Amino acid sequence: MQTWVRTLIAVVLALTSLSATSERVREQGVTDTEIRIGNVMPYSRSLEVFGAIGKAEAAYFEMINERGGINGRKVRFISYDDKSDPSTALDLTRGLVEQDNVLLMFGSFGTPGNFAVRKYLNERQIPQLFVASGDDHLSDPSLFPWTMGWQPSIREEGRIYANYIQAFYPGKRIVALWQNDYFGRELFKGVEDGLGDIARMIRVDIAYDIADEHLDTHVSVLKRSGAEIFLFAGVPADATKVIRIAADLDWHPVFILNNMASSIATALKPAGLENALGVITAAFLKDASDPAWKDEQATNDWPTFVDKYNRAGGKDDNAAVFGYAAAETLAQVLKQCGNDLSRESVMKQAAALKDYQGSVLLPGIKISTGPWNFRPIKHLRLVQFDGRTWQPIGEVLETAFSNAQK
Template identity: 40%
Template sequence: MHDTGTDRDICDRSVVFSRCRGKKYSVGASDTEIKIGHTTAYSGPVSAFGAGGRTLVAYFKMVNEAGGINGRRVNVISLDDAYSPPKTVEQTRKLVEDQEVLLIYGVSGTPTNSATQRYLNGKGVPQILIATGASKFNNPKDFPWTMPFWPSNGLEQKIYVDYILKIKPEAKIAVLYANDDYGKDHLDGIKAALGANPGSKASIVAELSYETSDPTIDSQIVNLKASGADVFICASTGKFAAQAIRKAHEIGWSPLKFLTNASSSVSAVLKPAGLENSVGVMTAAFLKAPNDPVWANDKDVKDYVEFMKKWNSQDNPNDFYATVAYVNAAMLRHVLESSGDDLTRDNVMKQVANIHDVRLPLHLPHVVLKTTPQDFNAFRSLQLQRFDGEKWTDVD
């Protein structure tokens, strides 16, 4: 029964913005529920991302069993976008217009997020904690509803270039990159880092791209070897990173190799490439590796492994995409908890624009998270690591 002419009437009609007994809601939130929209590649060339989607859904099942967020059930609606931008647009429209979610969260990939950025900003729907480090997503002035949650590609490539200049001052660098926003942004990051050292004799001697629909990148690896490069930076998604490592080994090319951290999963990338073939590969990390003996007694790691056993036994706890999703889900939980009873889209963006010294489970100890309304890049540092045949180990 409704109280005619009161705010209760407004709440029951589920209008876009409601005031219910002093509580504030945008569409997708209520006294009992928070609806979260998410897409990732459960199929297609980077279906390994699916481990992240399953972990995200499982995380909030755990949260809901424990009472939800401030008494509200979190309903995560996760759809398959196959890492195809047109499919991402289709699924995102479905989430926003049909499912009426409060926000879009944690979508993997630069091209997929690029495809929906203008649409979501035009409708004032938060596009937050997205899994891409492309510089274009940290633009609060022009795209105030978009917030990345991945170390920037520029920061990552600067770490690689700084290390290269230290140990190979005259390095000849070969780059393989995806012919999309993701790969091009990494390539730009390499060039910017080299450009910041004008006296250096290191240079890019070859750069070749691939299409996500390509079956292999074997010919690119053969041609990159022919360039005479002694350093190889692979700015690709996981499937092609595995192919690159394997093919380089097959043709006897042994440059110093770097993989972007998005393709550093031991189980999804290095194992298919051949663990023995991957020895010496480097990356820039921000997470504790659950199978690293140094973290054997770490409470965060123990809690995570137990979570995976109970809530997502389908996926390997050591899968990088599962680990990332678990950590990023913890960040979303923090944002929703911080929003309190003001579950409006405006307040959600206020929370993600004011992250200060938040410590997330499984982040390496030195990782600092900080955002401001003028700078949405949360990550300020990374840890250079090398693969020893079994696990990633820190490099000083």
């Protein structure tokens, strides 16, 4: 009799546990066959070039779904156009959570928009994963434990350029042209921080609006300063114009270009590859148009992805690689979750990536996270354009932000 009672109790406990597990798995946004993921992107207006990131993420998940999805579930990626407006981003995010019933928000673009939705998502304990922003404040688990960045810090990118200038061009005069928004200010501030007491070597810096039609005038002013080093931080289309303008003015400074504006296909080639010779940037992803990776790309998922991405209207190669890599990272997190797709489990696994090597990360750059380490990518590598391909300058660099989190 006692044996029968113990058996009955064990069965009841097992069924209770199974019910709890099933209930946990069936949290909002998850069914036996589907995982719903929300996203907002600037598909129109001034920053629409970065909407290509969202198109790349959609193409990646389409490719994964055709292969059976993640742990037997298809990913339903729901992405809306916030037109780079923070209030619109908040309204759309609320709709994704309360009407589309997404499990989590993933990869939404821009610092202002992610700031606008951060409090709402954290209060409701909804993961805000791998945001497309390099702002350090979007990777602080002590204040916002449901928000995690992905890419390297924008300010740290600026500091790396400053360190390079000090190491190889000490005492040289510096000028800068930077986009007058949160991104541009953060990168330029990083340069100033990195230069420290010698920031006085920045002879002229000009902040320009993204709709500015007088880039030629700005570059002319910078040339007349007599500077030997020119730092540019802006969108790819403006990088193309600035490279071409400098060449037309027969000005050939050491040219440092921010990472997101450095695609060979969409920034350097339209400017004239001969004009872009010697351009320097800090990279963490492979450039899809770099012939150095051609053979490698032909043997992995890239050709299938590119076909779907092009049909989705994607254009910018760097944005394609960025979206692919971010989506690949989220897929790894969801795989690690197994059958426990509660929001708590998603955040736990997002903070448990150990030396994950995504397929389009540069060699030597891996993704690691932890309970107090919410910046997945903490390394950059300086590269220089030789007229055909990017050549590495020195070793992979660990950022000060990375050291601060150890």
